[in-house]
Amino acid sequence: MSPTCRTLDARGLPCPQPVILARKALAEGGFDTLEITVDDAASRENLLKFGAYAKCQVEAVDEGSGLTRIRMSPQGFTPAPALTEACPLPEGGLGGGPAEVVFLSADSIGQGDLDLARLLMRGFVYTLTEAERVPRRLLLMNSGVKLAVEGSESLANLQKLEARGVEVLACGTCLEFFGLTSRLGVGGITNMYEIAGHLMEGPTLSVG
């Protein structure tokens, strides 16, 4: 199949419109290269920055008289696959195909008794450390970030997962909301943009 290209005309648009258009197009996917035409230096530089941020191969082709074509080829930022290819059934039954991304949106699992719900989440994180294959990323959001701070009973287990190569990322806004930013004990801080990007990337397991 020959490489596909999508073109966007962002001439005359004020910042940050060209970046917004590019982000939307990357999220929709369905092409190998995105080409955006801009006519001012600020948009040119902003798109080059955005392309690098979105883990694209990015280049600027200057056309003269102020026109630039920015070409972005998604690399790390995999466009959402067609439905038939999404979430292939694990080979060899359950446990054979781990989720790429595990999304924990709370420090507890399910409704009802909170003590039980928190116990279940602690148990889940522990069980992950014992699993044969671990996910690529663990995203912590809302009260899920509480799992990764000093004093959390799950902290040691999250550190074990990190040592096994799992990228642990906590939502910065959530940490700040709970006043826990300085107490984060594992992994890194991220933002909604990255979280949304990771969640769209591939198979995700949401727990909490």
Place this chain on the structure above:
Amino acid sequence: MKLTAYTRFSGCGAKLGPGVLEQALCGLAQPVYPELLADFSGSEDAGLFRLGPHQALVQTVDFFPPIVDDPYLFGRIAAANALSDLYAMGARPITALALVCHPLKALGMAPLKAMLEGGLAALTEAGCALLGGHSIEDPEPKLGYAVTGLVDPDRAWRNNTLEPGGKLILTKPIGTGLVNMALRAECASPAAQAAAETAMATLNKAAAEVLAGFQVQACTDVTGFGLAGHAAEMALGDRCGLSLCMAQVPLLPEVQDYAAMGLIPEGTYRNREGRLRFLRGDLSPANLDLLFDPQTSGGLLAALPAAEAEAALAALHAAGVPAWIIGETGGTPGFVQVV
């Protein structure tokens, strides 16, 4: 209703770049008035006109398109931003006139009223009487104030009177331009939005009142030209330049993320073009994106003798003013060293 949806640029980001302004003003001259102490030919925050041996009129005007969607908050920010130039000269605000551009058909009366209420609230807090104003129908909303203050001309704070061996104090975090871009792209975090709004809506009154108790060598407020742009104006004196320590410069939440995502206002690029030649040192793109970010209603940037800096910082904090020591005076006149 989204006020900012009606604007192409917002806040001080709408300002013409310093390069453009210099060209436009170049060669413009007026007769010599004995009472005139500072006009557009310098780069003071406001004009100074002597009324008597110990009294001078300080006048400045500032207006811009909405930087927030809440009209009351926008009014507050517009007034705080205009008054800021008076505080940066150590002046006491006395009167104000409103400048209003409003798309009445598109937006109606309610937001206009809310804007003016917000502006009046900030003026009242400053003890500054609103005398009147002028309004025109315009497809793009804009609001601002021409404000007048009084100061003893011998005690007025100028911006280019740095002396070696001083410390630089900044009284608000930077990054309002980046947060505004992120808001427009609908990816600003609530924390970043709230912190930016609080900073912009806060008057520099308390900061100026506290600093008045110390030997301020030079002072300016950080607005459209960004921290580095205004620092470059301070460095233009003949005694010395200054240095900024990036690690000490306070930032609004997540603005480095927004810069990395390419959510950089056009004003940043204009500022960089106009003022980059005054900068030396660590001029990485990451630093420049922050240093030239156009600020709306930014903080005061004041130079004090090093011996007084810690006491001034403590006094500011005690008065509830966030403040940071972000650099020092010294080095070649005309240059800002970034470390």
